[in-house]
Amino acid sequence: AQRPTVSGFGRLKEAWNTAIGHSPSRFAIGVFTLLILLFTLLFSLPIASASGTVTPLADALFTAVSVICVTGLSTVDMSTHWSAAGNVFVYVGVQIGAVGVLTLASILGMIISRKLGLRAKLIAAGDTNPMRMHHGPVAEGQAIRLGEIGSLLLTVATSLIVIEGAVALLLFPRMLIDGVDPGTAAWQSFYYSAMAFTNTGFTPNAAGLGSFSNDYFFLGILAVGVFLGALGFPVIFALRKNLFHPRKLPLHAKLTIVTTLILVVAGAIVFTVLEFDNRKTLGGMNAGDTAFQSFFLSVMTRSGGFNAIEIGDLNGSSKLVASMLMFIGGGSASTAGGIKVTTLAVLFLAAWAEAKGNPDMEAFGRRIPQDVVRVALSVVFWGAAIVAIATIILIQMTKDPLENVLFDVVSAFGTVGLSTGLTETLDDPGKYVLAVTMLLGRVGTVTLAAAVAASTSSKLYRRPEERPIVG
Amino acid sequence: AQRPTVSGFGRLKEAWNTAIGHSPSRFAIGVFTLLILLFTLLFSLPIASASGTVTPLADALFTAVSVICVTGLSTVDMSTHWSAAGNVFVYVGVQIGAVGVLTLASILGMIISRKLGLRAKLIAAGDTNPMRMHHGPVAEGQAIRLGEIGSLLLTVATSLIVIEGAVALLLFPRMLIDGVDPGTAAWQSFYYSAMAFTNTGFTPNAAGLGSFSNDYFFLGILAVGVFLGALGFPVIFALRKNLFHPRKLPLHAKLTIVTTLILVVAGAIVFTVLEFDNRKTLGGMNAGDTAFQSFFLSVMTRSGGFNAIEIGDLNGSSKLVASMLMFIGGGSASTAGGIKVTTLAVLFLAAWAEAKGNPDMEAFGRRIPQDVVRVALSVVFWGAAIVAIATIILIQMTKDPLENVLFDVVSAFGTVGLSTGLTETLDDPGKYVLAVTMLLGRVGTVTLAAAVAASTSSKLYRRPEERPIVG
Ligand SMILES: [K+]
Ligand SMILES: [K+]
Numbered sequence: 001a002q003r004p005t006v007s008g009f010g011r012l013k014e015a016w017n018t019a020i021g022h023s024p025s026r027f028a029i030g031v032f033t034l035l036i037l038l039f040t041l042l043f044s045l046p047i048a049s050a051s052g053t054v055t056p057l058a059d060a061l062f063t064a065v066s067v068i069c070v071t072g073l074s075t076v077d078m079s080t081h082w083s084a085a086g087n088v089f090v091y092v093g094v095q096i097g098a099v100g101v102l103t104l105a106s107i108l109g110m111i112i113s114r115k116l117g118l119r120a121k122l123i124a125a126g127d128t129n130p131m132r133m134h135h136g137p138v139a140e141g142q143a144i145r146l147g148e149i150g151s152l153l154l155t156v157a158t159s160l161i162v163i164e165g166a167v168a169l170l171l172f173p174r175m176l177i178d179g180v181d182p183g184t185a186a187w188q189s190f191y192y193s194a195m196a197f198t199n200t201g202f203t204p205n206a207a208g209l210g211s212f213s214n215d216y217f218f219l220g221i222l223a224v225g226v227f228l229g230a231l232g233f234p235v236i237f238a239l240r241k242n243l244f245h246p247r248k249l250p251l252h253a254k255l256t257i258v259t260t261l262i263l264v265v266a267g268a269i270v271f272t273v274l275e276f277d278n279r280k281t282l283g284g285m286n287a288g289d290t291a292f293q294s295f296f297l298s299v300m301t302r303s304g305g306f307n308a309i310e311i312g313d314l315n316g317s318s319k320l321v322a323s324m325l326m327f328i329g330g331g332s333a334s335t336a337g338g339i340k341v342t343t344l345a346v347l348f349l350a351a352w353a354e355a356k357g358n359p360d361m362e363a364f365g366r367r368i369p370q371d372v373v374r375v376a377l378s379v380v381f382w383g384a385a386i387v388a389i390a391t392i393i394l395i396q397m398t399k400d401p402l403e404n405v406l407f408d409v410v411s412a413f414g415t416v417g418l419s420t421g422l423t424e425t426l427d428d429p430g431k432y433v434l435a436v437t438m439l440l441g442r443v444g445t446v447t448l449a450a451a452v453a454a455s456t457s458s459k460l461y462r463r464p465e466e467r468p469i470v471g
Numbered sequence: 472a473q474r475p476t477v478s479g480f481g482r483l484k485e486a487w488n489t490a491i492g493h494s495p496s497r498f499a500i501g502v503f504t505l506l507i508l509l510f511t512l513l514f515s516l517p518i519a520s521a522s523g524t525v526t527p528l529a530d531a532l533f534t535a536v537s538v539i540c541v542t543g544l545s546t547v548d549m550s551t552h553w554s555a556a557g558n559v560f561v562y563v564g565v566q567i568g569a570v571g572v573l574t575l576a577s578i579l580g581m582i583i584s585r586k587l588g589l590r591a592k593l594i595a596a597g598d599t600n601p602m603r604m605h606h607g608p609v610a611e612g613q614a615i616r617l618g619e620i621g622s623l624l625l626t627v628a629t630s631l632i633v634i635e636g637a638v639a640l641l642l643f644p645r646m647l648i649d650g651v652d653p654g655t656a657a658w659q660s661f662y663y664s665a666m667a668f669t670n671t672g673f674t675p676n677a678a679g680l681g682s683f684s685n686d687y688f689f690l691g692i693l694a695v696g697v698f699l700g701a702l703g704f705p706v707i708f709a710l711r712k713n714l715f716h717p718r719k720l721p722l723h724a725k726l727t728i729v730t731t732l733i734l735v736v737a738g739a740i741v742f743t744v745l746e747f748d749n750r751k752t753l754g755g756m757n758a759g760d761t762a763f764q765s766f767f768l769s770v771m772t773r774s775g776g777f778n779a780i781e782i783g784d785l786n787g788s789s790k791l792v793a794s795m796l797m798f799i800g801g802g803s804a805s806t807a808g809g810i811k812v813t814t815l816a817v818l819f820l821a822a823w824a825e826a827k828g829n830p831d832m833e834a835f836g837r838r839i840p841q842d843v844v845r846v847a848l849s850v851v852f853w854g855a856a857i858v859a860i861a862t863i864i865l866i867q868m869t870k871d872p873l874e875n876v877l878f879d880v881v882s883a884f885g886t887v888g889l890s891t892g893l894t895e896t897l898d899d900p901g902k903y904v905l906a907v908t909m910l911l912g913r914v915g916t917v918t919l920a921a922a923v924a925a926s927t928s929s930k931l932y933r934r935p936e937e938r939p940i941v942g
Contacts, residue, residue: 274867316876317867324859347852354849359842370841371830377848378825381818388795396745396788403873405787 032068032443035100039064039093048086055081058428065435067093068100069442070335072201072305072417073408075424075431079204090202091194098198098229098335099156159236160197167193167225174218178211196225199335201305201417213308219296226304227264231256232331251366252342256331259341260302267298267325271318280313301325303336305417311407312421319403319420326407326414327387337415337441339383346376383441387413390437397430398422408434413441503539503914506571510535510564519557526552529899536906538564539571540913541806543672543776543888544879546895546902550675561673562665569669569700569806570627630707631668638696639664645689649682667696670806672776672888684779690767697775698735702727703802722837723813727802730812731773738769738796742789751784772796774807776888782878783892790874790891797878797885798858808886808912810854817847854912858884861908868901869893879905884912 043060046052055063055076062075067090076082082090168189175185188204195202203209212218228236238253246254271294275282282290293309300306301322314322329338349361350373361368390409395402404420411418412434423434514531517523526534526547533546538561547553553561639660646656662675674680683689699707709724717725742765746753753761764780771777772793785793800809820832821844832839861880866873875891882889883905894905 315867316870316873317863320863320866320873347848350845351849351852354845374821374825374844377818377844378822381822392788392791395791396786399787401872402787402791
């Protein structure tokens with residue numbers, strides 16, 4: 001009452017600026033929380049379930065988190081529990097979740113650009129400024145210039161429509177050949193396509209991939225969809241521009257593609273070695289089947305979440321390897337989760353440079369600034385802390401073996417959706433723990449980016465330096 | 472024959488300089504390997520075993536590695552397998568192993584000081600050099616100045632004799648009160664004292680700590696011995712100088728002491744919460760016993776390795792927490808293993824500064840330079856890689872549960888010596904895998920320090936900078 005009257009629009013704009021500008025990390029968490037609450041409500045509605053009854057809160061919330069975070073874990077049978085309306089909610093939810101991450105990344109990028117504006121100008125004025133190498137302007141690969149936002153959003157929309165459409169068009173005739181009726185094939189081809197490209201991994205069939213688990217054409221297309229989704233939009237954006245000039249790709253795209261390929265191949269080889277004599281998984285297969293299934297599993301740990309072999313039947317060693325791959329996850333600003341492949345690459349390059357005694361980290365003829373290392377290790381530190389705490393709580397609750405609990409927790413954190421079978425046996429408190437893990441895993445890195453963006457505090461003095469011994 | 476004649480001493484000196492100066496990391500590994508081979512031979516001798524027979528190679532080697540690396544894991548019953556001569560080998564071996572680590576650290580420190588000499592002078596000449604903050608001279612806490620080496624070695628010898636002597640003198644009368652005969656009490660008090668301060672954790676009694684496992688006076692003294700040993704000689708050195716002026720302590724000592732205390736207290740609280748209703752461990756105890764046993768277990772994961780409760784009876788959650796604490800380990804240049812508490816502290820401070828958006832990491836009014844972060848993450852990266860690979864191999868070999876395999880592998884890597892019981896069931900290939908893990912865990916950080924010391928390559932040009940997206 002004491003303040004001068006402000007128009008409704010002005011107040012809204014003010015609130016918007018306050019929300020985004022002052023605390024982008026709270027804004028990111030707020031957006032995700034609102035979406036989750038909305039979808040919890042939708043999934044609770046009687047029209048959403050096949051039985052026409054209210055879905056219990058824990059299951060509705062878990063499904064909402066799993067959908068919005070494109071995780072793919074479930075506490076209900078996804079193929080039978082939901083009605084047609086429920087399936088539409090799932091379909092729309094994963095698209096919103098997948099695009100939402102990038103939209104937030106774009107908004108945060110805009111904020112970063114704005115905040116860096118003044119500083120970048122000052123630095124440009126003083127080209128010899130020694131701080132430049134550490135706090136210089138964000139390079140081409142990362143900074144989303146204001147003029148690029150439109151172009152970027154267009155790429156997102158285009159790539160979503162083109163890639164999901166293409167995948168659906170390839171799946172549809174194959175499903176007809178496999179004897180699926182045209183109506184079911186029509187909606188399921190789009191459902192599968194969305195679940196692949198958004199890296200969600202829900203399946204509309206009763207027995208997981210069911211009859212398709214030996215259809216290598218079908219599985220191969222799914223794997224391609226998952227792979228493209230997990231690369232991340234910045235890489236797709238860069239590829240669209242420089243597809244036929246790979247040497248011109250920005251460092252970020254090169255690092256993402258090379259690290260992803262190394263992880264997929266190495267994962268496939270390790271799974272083959274560990275499982276070739278396991279009768280329950282690859283033991284009874286011929287060489288071709290073994291190779292394909294190892295590759296498929298390796299790609300799916302990126303964060304696809306489809307499984308053609310039972311995860312619960314894997315050896316403990318394979319479960320641990322899969323957990324490590326899921327923790328790493330996919331590309332930055334992608335529909336995949338985890339700490340991201342570039343984070344691993346930067347940590348490896350740093351550890352390598354340290355072992356070689358090089359002051360600089362280098363990759364593809366470029367020097368990577370030291371401050372990127374600190375961001376990378378922060379991501380891993382908080383990620384490991386989240387996984388450790390969730391695992392300790394869930395083991396204590398369930399008294400289940402560590403390899404299964406760790407697997408499902410990392411699957412939730414990395415928004416992968418593969419499960420040893422533990423998730424569906426959880427009681428309500430366990431479901432809530434896993435739901436929080438999914439949410440933190442999904443918004444964690446977005447939040448971190450926001451925290452970096454919010455870094456405007458500049459100190460007038462620096463404390464004296466002292467060097468502790470480490471290691 | 473073509474070269475001019477060199478005196479025997481000259482040649483020896485040349486070989487010495489080549490070995491240490493050119494590749495200190497190989498030198499460190501070489502010293503440890505020679506010691507291990509020597510003690511493998513000693514433990515193989517018939518006079519070393521109580522039965523007067525030759526101990527199998529796998530067991531002799533495993534014991535030698537466990538002794539020289541002050542780990543405390545065993546594949547034979549340490550209380551009955553060895554003769555008096557064998558026990559003397561164990562006693563002498565752990566003292567050599569414990570002092571050996573620091574001696575190597577001193578030599579490496581000397582090399583670092585020498586190599587930095589020219590560079591430090593150049594930097595001092597150009598005080599405004601922007602590189603100073605990142606590659607400045609090693610600060611007081613870390614650099615072992617040439618003149619200090621003598622003083623340092625004196626501290627090592629003094630602290631070893633004084634602390635082990637004091638601990639033995641406290642244990643001896645207590646053992647007499649407990650009804651042990653004077654002869655046995657005399658040698659066992661020194662044996663226990665050495666096993667505590669060197670953080671080895673072997674026990675001369677048939678049933679582990681046997682009759683002492685409820686003697687809180689006895690256990691308390693052991694815990695103090697372990698705690699002091701795990702702080703590390705640089706901290707003991709600093710404490711001797713500034714015991715009554717804690718604010719004057721170097722940053723390294725403050726970080727080590729505070730982080731260690733936080734870990735001990737937090738560990739004790741977590742163990743209490745996770746085990747208070749576990750009938751096999753703390754479940755049947757009153758509040759006082761529960762508190763003491765939780766503290767004792769927490770201190771022992773630092774890398775002491777004595778256990779008053781059966782590790783195999785702990786809940787999976789507690790085993791995971793203990794594994795995490797063992798991975799962290801004790802202080803730098805101490806008899807404890809692991810990645811070291813200061814490494815964790817630096818990573819936490821870096822992750823904290825990143826989340827707060829601060830360009831500098833600060834602790835106790837000091838700024839910690841960025842290059843320390845890279846060393847810290849390298850230690851963790853290689854450590855995690857060693858633990859992961861050893862765990863995957865051993866799970867695949869034994870098909871045992873992840874919580875037990877991970878526990879024993881981390882116990883080996885962190886030279887802790889606690890065991891879920893897995894180690895004694897291993898076949899020969901399994902013993903070799905664990906022996907390699909112990910050796911890598913022990914020399915890993917020494918080697919890394921050496922690699923850093925060897926870092927003299929200075930490039931004439933720097934590559935253009937580019938910043939990948941991480942997280
Ligand atoms: K997923
Ligand atoms: K030990």
